Amino acid sequence: MFVTRFAPSPTGYLHRGHAFSALTAFEAARAAGGRFLLRIEDIDATRCRPPYEEAIYEDLAWLGLEWETPVRRQSDHLDDYQAALAALTADHLTYRCFKTRKELAQAAASAPHGAAEVHRGAALPAAEEAARLAAGDPFAWRLSLDAAETALAGRPLSFFEEGAGPGGERGHILADPALSGGDIVLARKDVGVAYHLAVVVDDALQGVTHVIRGQDLFEATPVQRLLQALLDLPTPAYRHHRLLTGPDGRRFAKRDRAETLRDLRARGVSAAELKAELGFE
Numbered sequence: 001m002f003v004t005r006f007a008p009s010p011t012g013y014l015h016r017g018h019a020f021s022a023l024t025a026f027e028a029a030r031a032a033g034g035r036f037l038l039r040i041e042d043i044d045a046t047r048c049r050p051p052y053e054e055a056i057y058e059d060l061a062w063l064g065l066e067w068e069t070p071v072r073r074q075s076d077h078l079d080d081y082q083a084a085l086a087a088l089t090a091d092h093l094t095y096r097c098f099k100t101r102k103e104l105a106q107a108a109a110s111a112p113h114g115a116a117e118v119h120r121g122a123a124l125p126a127a128e129e130a131a132r133l134a135a136g137d138p139f140a141w142r143l144s145l146d147a148a149e150t151a152l153a154g155r156p157l158s159f160f161e162e163g164a165g166p167g168g169e170r171g172h173i174l175a176d177p178a179l180s181g182g183d184i185v186l187a188r189k190d191v192g193v194a195y196h197l198a199v200v201v202d203d204a205l206q207g208v209t210h211v212i213r214g215q216d217l218f219e220a221t222p223v224q225r226l227l228q229a230l231l232d233l234p235t236p237a238y239r240h241h242r243l244l245t246g247p248d249g250r251r252f253a254k255r256d257r258a259e260t261l262r263d264l265r266a267r268g269v270s271a272a273e274l275k276a277e278l279g280f281e
């Protein structure tokens, strides 16, 4: 059974780009006679706000979308992510990183290849780590790429792209863990779990067979594929879609204060008009 999802973060009001993404996933589920899920990605309590979540339901209903209930809200399932982190830690794939943002930036600047250098690190010596913990110093859990590569023992990772990456990548794609941005953060002190880990856990728990999302997340796929391999989770098919651009040729983004769906509605644009503009009937 085909299962896909739309997974917005309630950090602002939805705009045309979100509508395009949600409609793309919804219509794909309908065409396949499959299921369409809505997932609220609200793990970052420092950025997510309840009114934005309410607005997501309102805006998607206005667009004519229907989704299964109950909606999975990530903040209700932190235990699931903790369990995944604990499993990776039990397999010696993680370490506590006490480096501050400033220290990381300095390390990147002094690296031979500059900021492009993939960050790799390791746990502090036990006594030093114990002292930092006792002092209450903040740390992030990171995935050790070195340990992950050892665990994979040369087994190549890949995923199937049914849509296209930003460079036209499609079909069978090799997911090189070294391209994953290095020792990615899995959890932080203020935010108990980071995006990549929550997404792979949820996609697996919800039985998602097709991840349909914007091309801006194509680059996130290799590391998510790596986490699936390390956690022994199934790999869905990926269908990255083009990003909508505004009249100025730039893509819509919350930070650009793109016109929101609420703004459109307030100036009398109907859902049918918006759908037609986006290429949906």
Ligand code: GLU
Pocket: 007, 008, 009, 041, 199, 212, 213, 217
């Ligand atoms: N929550 C992510 C976002 O708002 C999307 C995650 C995904 O589709 O994998 O961009």
